Amino acid sequence: MTTPQPPIRRPLPRRTLLATGAVGAVGAGLAAAPAATATSATSAARSRGFRDFFQHGVASGDPLPQAVVLWTRVTPTAASSPGSGRGPKVDVQWEVATDRRFRHVVRRGVFATGPSRDHTVKLDVTGLEPARWYFYRFRLDGVTSRVGRTRTAPAHDALPDHLRFGVVSCANYQAGWFSAYRGLAARDDLHAVVHLGDYVYEYGPGQYGYGQDDVDIRTHEPAHEMLSLADYRQRHAQYKRDRDLQDLHAKYAWIVTWDDHEVANDQWKSGAENHTPGHGAGGEGSYRKRRARAHRAYDEWMPARLDGTAALGDGDRLFRRLRFGQLAELSMLDLRTYRDRQADTVPTPVPNPDPATGDPDRTITGTQQLHWLKDSLDRHRPQWKIVGNPVMIAPVDFGALPDDAIDAVHEVTGSAPRDGAPYNVDQWDGYTDDRRQVFNHIRNHQVKDALFITGDIHSGWAAELPYDASTYTGTGVGDSAGVEFVCSSVTSNNLKDITGTPPRTSSLAVEETIKANNRHVKYLDFDSHGFSVLDITAKRAQMDWYVIGDRADRDTDITWSVSYATRAGTGRVEAVDGPVGA
Amino acid sequence: MSTTRRTFLVAGGGLVFSTIAGAAAAGSGARGRKRAYVIVVDGCRPDEITAELTPQLHALRDGGLHFPRASSMPVMETIPNHVMMMSGVRPDRSGVPANTVYDRSLGATRTLEKASDIRSGTVIERLNRHGFTTGTVLSKTYLYGVFGARATHRWEPGPIVPVSGHAPDQFTMDAVLAMVDELDPNLVFVNLGDIDRFGHADFSGTSVRAQRRLALADTDNQVQRFVDMLRSTGRWKHSVVVVLADHSMDWSTPDAIITLQGPMDADPMLAGRVQIACNGGADLLYWTGPAADRAAAIERIRAVANGVEGVLAAHARTEPWLRLGPEAGDVVAFCKQGWRFSDPDPSANPIPGNHGHPATRQIPFFLAGGHPDVPRRKASAAHARTVDVAPTIAKFFGVGRPRGGWDGRARL
Numbered sequence: 001m002t003t004p005q006p007p008i009r010r011p012l013p014r015r016t017l018l019a020t021g022a023v024g025a026v027g028a029g030l031a032a033a034p035a036a037t038a039t040s041a042t043s044a045a046r047s048r049g050f051r052d053f054f055q056h057g058v059a060s061g062d063p064l065p066q067a068v069v070l071w072t073r074v075t076p077t078a079a080s081s082p083g084s085g086r087g088p089k090v091d092v093q094w095e096v097a098t099d100r101r102f103r104h105v106v107r108r109g110v111f112a113t114g115p116s117r118d119h120t121v122k123l124d125v126t127g128l129e130p131a132r133w134y135f136y137r138f139r140l141d142g143v144t145s146r147v148g149r150t151r152t153a154p155a156h157d158a159l160p161d162h163l164r165f166g167v168v169s170c171a172n173y174q175a176g177w178f179s180a181y182r183g184l185a186a187r188d189d190l191h192a193v194v195h196l197g198d199y200v201y202e203y204g205p206g207q208y209g210y211g212q213d214d215v216d217i218r219t220h221e222p223a224h225e226m227l228s229l230a231d232y233r234q235r236h237a238q239y240k241r242d243r244d245l246q247d248l249h250a251k252y253a254w255i256v257t258w259d260d261h262e263v264a265n266d267q268w269k270s271g272a273e274n275h276t277p278g279h280g281a282g283g284e285g286s287y288r289k290r291r292a293r294a295h296r297a298y299d300e301w302m303p304a305r306l307d308g309t310a311a312l313g314d315g316d317r318l319f320r321r322l323r324f325g326q327l328a329e330l331s332m333l334d335l336r337t338y339r340d341r342q343a344d345t346v347p348t349p350v351p352n353p354d355p356a357t358g359d360p361d362r363t364i365t366g367t368q369q370l371h372w373l374k375d376s377l378d379r380h381r382p383q384w385k386i387v388g389n390p391v392m393i394a395p396v397d398f399g400a401l402p403d404d405a406i407d408a409v410h411e412v413t414g415s416a417p418r419d420g421a422p423y424n425v426d427q428w429d430g431y432t433d434d435r436r437q438v439f440n441h442i443r444n445h446q447v448k449d450a451l452f453i454t455g456d457i458h459s460g461w462a463a464e465l466p467y468d469a470s471t472y473t474g475t476g477v478g479d480s481a482g483v484e485f486v487c488s489s490v491t492s493n494n495l496k497d498i499t500g501t502p503p504r505t506s507s508l509a510v511e512e513t514i515k516a517n518n519r520h521v522k523y524l525d526f527d528s529h530g531f532s533v534l535d536i537t538a539k540r541a542q543m544d545w546y547v548i549g550d551r552a553d554r555d556t557d558i559t560w561s562v563s564y565a566t567r568a569g570t571g572r573v574e575a576v577d578g579p580v581g582a
Numbered sequence: 583m584s585t586t587r588r589t590f591l592v593a594g595g596g597l598v599f600s601t602i603a604g605a606a607a608a609g610s611g612a613r614g615r616k617r618a619y620v621i622v623v624d625g626c627r628p629d630e631i632t633a634e635l636t637p638q639l640h641a642l643r644d645g646g647l648h649f650p651r652a653s654s655m656p657v658m659e660t661i662p663n664h665v666m667m668m669s670g671v672r673p674d675r676s677g678v679p680a681n682t683v684y685d686r687s688l689g690a691t692r693t694l695e696k697a698s699d700i701r702s703g704t705v706i707e708r709l710n711r712h713g714f715t716t717g718t719v720l721s722k723t724y725l726y727g728v729f730g731a732r733a734t735h736r737w738e739p740g741p742i743v744p745v746s747g748h749a750p751d752q753f754t755m756d757a758v759l760a761m762v763d764e765l766d767p768n769l770v771f772v773n774l775g776d777i778d779r780f781g782h783a784d785f786s787g788t789s790v791r792a793q794r795r796l797a798l799a800d801t802d803n804q805v806q807r808f809v810d811m812l813r814s815t816g817r818w819k820h821s822v823v824v825v826l827a828d829h830s831m832d833w834s835t836p837d838a839i840i841t842l843q844g845p846m847d848a849d850p851m852l853a854g855r856v857q858i859a860c861n862g863g864a865d866l867l868y869w870t871g872p873a874a875d876r877a878a879a880i881e882r883i884r885a886v887a888n889g890v891e892g893v894l895a896a897h898a899r900t901e902p903w904l905r906l907g908p909e910a911g912d913v914v915a916f917c918k919q920g921w922r923f924s925d926p927d928p929s930a931n932p933i934p935g936n937h938g939h940p941a942t943r944q945i946p947f948f949l950a951g952g953h954p955d956v957p958r959r960k961a962s963a964a965h966a967r968t969v970d971v972a973p974t975i976a977k978f979f980g981v982g983r984p985r986g987g988w989d990g991r992a993r994l
């Protein structure tokens with residue numbers, strides 16, 4: 001539990017603390033003598049010459065007007081490797097300043113960590129000013145971390161001119177380099193980064209990699225599918241050692257949610273496609289226990305508030321709202337923890353929608369989160385009601401695809417295979433009663449400017465959200481519940497990777513067929529990897545899609561691809577000539 | 583208050599203006615060069631303002647200060663929202679919560695169209711007291727009635743279309759132009775009723791709505807005439823033009839009608855003791871039984887209403903966010919999108935276009951004009967509301983605020 005932090009000018013006790021995970025404050029700066037509680041083990045490590053304390057970078061997240069979560073992980077001894085459960089308890093100093101050189105420190109303190117929390121440091125720094133850039137760093141035993149930068153959210157009733165977020169999802173380490181993160185880190189015009197899930201992947205080497213043959217451009221650690229707490233910790237640690245990921249975490253606050261791969265593929269509330277229950281041969285034990293371990297590691301390693309706090313072990317509720325003045329509010333969803341099992345597909349000579357997808361007793365959100373989401377879509381909330389949405393909500397009929405494309409599209413999207421139902425039962429299309437409730441709520445209350453930003457599907461989409469897709473023309477009054485922008489994957493395979501064809505060749509026919517069958521879909525790119533930039537003003541919301549070259553090339557080029565926008569109050573999507581900040 | 587009536591001849595007939603006698607004697611001159619015009623495009627949805635269909639409104643919106651989050655206020659009906667625009671206070675202070683209420687003293691439902699129905703002051707009177715002149719050009723007879731003789735100059739709407747009870751926008755704009763040309767008030771409050779009236783009556787289908795599209799295009803032309811006049815006479819650079827709607831519009835089919843009187847009368851506790859004032863998208867329900875039973879009756883009314891298909895929610899009128907006052911009865915029921923109330927019987931409300939419910943809350947709201955106070959090509963995420971008009975106008979003219987303050991906020 002985080003303890004309240006007094007202003008630094010207040011007289012402080014020599015030492016405040018310290019149970020593991022608690023935050024205290026000290027009067028001395030990071031340049032002062034080592035913290036009084038630094039252990040002899042750390043000193044011993046130093047004496048042996050081990051000084052590589054900050055191997056996993058620094059991060060910040062969940063910005064509020066007066067608070068932000070800061071994160072790092074220390075490796076106090078060579079033996080204190082992630083997931084090892086080894087190493088001493090140590091006190092890590094932290095400080096926050098308004099300038100990069102730390103001449104104006106506004107908050108500082110000490111955080112106690114140790115092996116019980118995998119030596120992660122995660123604290124909620126309060127007492128900050130709204131809409132302000134801050135710089136932060138950590139220190140252990142005289143060694144200082146790199147400097148991170150973060151920005152608080154605007155004040156509750158502020159009217160910011162604009163907000164700009166980097167948007168990413170689906171970063172499979174084995175499939176290539178995180179050039180998309182590099183592209184965002186090179187920008188200096190964002191306010192935060194939104195990650196929509198699949199931040200880590202559970203697979204072992206050779207199970208899911210680059211292209212048709214699942215080549216591992218880089219190899220996962222541990223070298224097997226992650227199951228234990230140590231596995232999940234090690235995997236998070238491996239990702240956090242990626243240079244591009246570290247740079248992006250250090251540059252901006254992140255706002256994250258999980259999708260399925262943070263635990264296991266196609267997870268639902270009591271299981272997952274990639275989980276074999278039981279303890280016999282091939283059994284992977286209890287799914288709920290596995291998920292609890294995954295969530296524990298996530299809580300330790302990600303700069304996010306679970307259950308509204310930066311503390312560990314107090315719950316794993318990840319759906320939450322972050323407000324940015326009167327301009328926008330971001331509601332981050334958790335569409336895995338509470339959902340019912342995906343509907344089975346129904347193989348028939350004619351694709352046959354499974355009635356289970358519309359069963360009102362089945363849910364993708366869970367009852368509590370659905371009520372919460374409707375409240376997020378309340379007319380009294382800020383203008384842009386942005387929903388961080390791990391899986392697509394726009395209805396998509398994948399029917400009538402060319403025969404030779406069906407299997408590949410299925411592999412990318414998760415839609416039903418040949419002869420199955422022509423939609424993706426892992427998305428909201430598999431839980432249509434929940435979607436109906438959300439859309440009816442929007443319609444009954446004439447909620448405007450609902451904007452879903454989505455990941456998961458390894459492709460870029462811009463779509464309107466029709467109340468009735470079958471009759472939708474895009475010309476009626478009030479016929480759209482809002483707009484959905486879907487970012488592509490950072491590295492995870494898309495259509496061209498699976499078909500083995502050059503980019504923008506065979507996929508074009510598939511994309512045109514889907515757009516023709518789904519008139520509300522205005523943009524679809526099944527081939528590209530990259531990131532998006534979402535820019536919000538009172539007049540419009542614009543998404544820019546940037547694409548990378550070859551994922552196997554660490555220094556591959558990054559180029560702007562397309563931009564689409566929705567004007568305030570319209571629920572329509574239109575192409576835009578160029579990106580913001582260009 | 584004594585008035586004089588004057589008739590101005592324009593193409594197609596005469597326009598009758600009533601003027602406060604004293605103001606007429608004093609020459610009814612405006613004070614200073616500032617002008618403010620409040621143009622209500624009655625019942626217009628914000629998504630109906632497009633470059634193709636309503637180019638003038640679209641250009642005004644994009645050229646000034648646009649509030650895309652703007653909304654009407656409960657009950658989303660014409661009279662209460664016009665009263666909120668001019669009073670700057672909510673219905674619990676103005677006394678006007680809906681178009682139609684059940685008048686307990688009368689023992690019948692009636693339209694709130696008497697000048698005495700407004701209990702609060704208005705920015706019209708406030709301007710008058712500060713030596714400014716004001717004018718109302720209101721296309722609907724009940725609006726003309728409820729604002730009564732408050733303005734310095736008032737147009738008596740005509741010709742009135744039978745059934746609709748409003749003057750077509752062509753005539754309304756003729757009156758606006760004549761009033762500005764001849765009397766030039768500092769403030770003119772205008773209601774253009776065609777979009778609403780053709781929306782109500784459009785039986786051409788909920789997807790086509792051909793009449794409404796024609797009305798939108800025609801009203802846009804009338805706004806064009808008005809702006810052209812401001813520019814050609816040099817008034818534009820001294821003016822703020824507030825354009826907004828009083829509510830939005832929703833359409834229902836004959837199979838989506840809610841009648842609550844039957845379910846109320848079928849309930850042993852409520853039978854014969856509930857009166858209903860139907861407001862299209864909202865029903866106001868009044869307990870007429872013993873006062874001692876009121877609390878229990880309200881819960882029962884809500885339970886019965888909430889069980890009727892098509893009802894979105896039935897709220898106790900005293901819920902703080904509603905701020906409707908006792909004139910609104912005991913329970914306020916809203917319908918879902920695509921439905922309408924028809925009380926006391928299914929034939930009482932045959933029109934497909936309705937409002938009053940939350941699905942008709944969003945409105946266009948923007949500030950235009952050439953006065954330096956008006957921002958250019960801006961949009962604001964602030965939640966502007968109909969009740970913000972009066973404080974905006976008051977701030978523009980510097981005439982202070984009423985005792986107890988405004989319920990709205992100045993948007994300049």
